[in-house]
Each structure stands twice: as structure tokens, then as C-alpha cells.
Amino acid sequence: MTDKMVTPHYEREPENAPGPFHVEKDRCITCSLPVETAPETPEEISRMIEVVVGSCIAAYRYCGTEPEILRRLVEAGCKAQCDALVPRRLE
Numbered sequence: 001m002t003d004k005m006v007t008p009h010y011e012r013e014p015e016n017a018p019g020p021f022h023v024e025k026d027r028c029i030t031c032s033l034p035v036e037t038a039p040e041t042p043e044e045i046s047r048m049i050e051v052v053v054g055s056c057i058a059a060y061r062y063c064g065t066e067p068e069i070l071r072r073l074v075e076a077g078c079k080a081q082c083d084a085l086v087p088r089r090l091e
Contacts, residue, residue: 003064006084010061020064021048028059035060045069052078 003020011025019038039048049069052060053076062073063083073082080086 003066003069005063006065007088008061008063009083009086009088020062020066020069021052022061022063024059024061027057028055049073049076052076052081055081 005020008022010027012022013025013028013034015034015036016022017035017038019035021035021039023034035048037044039045048060049072052062052073058078058081061081061083062069062078064070065084070082070085073079074085
């Protein structure tokens, strides 16, 4: 995947694979599984979108800018997990 990335809004789990899909550090309370392999094929991307959609506490995020992936995530109700589409939170 040659997706351009924006700066993630939240710190990534250090075990995450490089790439736009990631898990927020210390957020996932159920499985705590990082994104171990960056999705590349259409099938892998679809599975990763399913993971983002199914995350019980929205710990999986997308900091990429690929329009089709953003569209699919927004249509699935996951706009808040798309760092390119939501304002960065202030701490």
C-alpha cells in the first residue's frame, strides 16, 4: 500500500506494523493486538476495515488518505477513527 499518511492523533502501540492502520497505545482492553502486518491486497484492506468497524472501543485507527478507504470507513460509521478527517484533539 502506498497510502500517504497524516500524523496519527494518538500514540501507536509500538508493536504495530508500519502503515496507516494501527492500534492506539494502551487503549485496547480486550485483545491488545497490534496491527502486525500492513494490509496490501484488496482482501487484506477489506479485512482491516472490518477490524476497525468491529473494534469494541474504537482502538483501531486509520491515519491514511486513500479516498476509497476513507469512504468505506465513513460509510461504516467510523469517521472518528480516520485521523485525516477529524480535528486533532487537544490535550
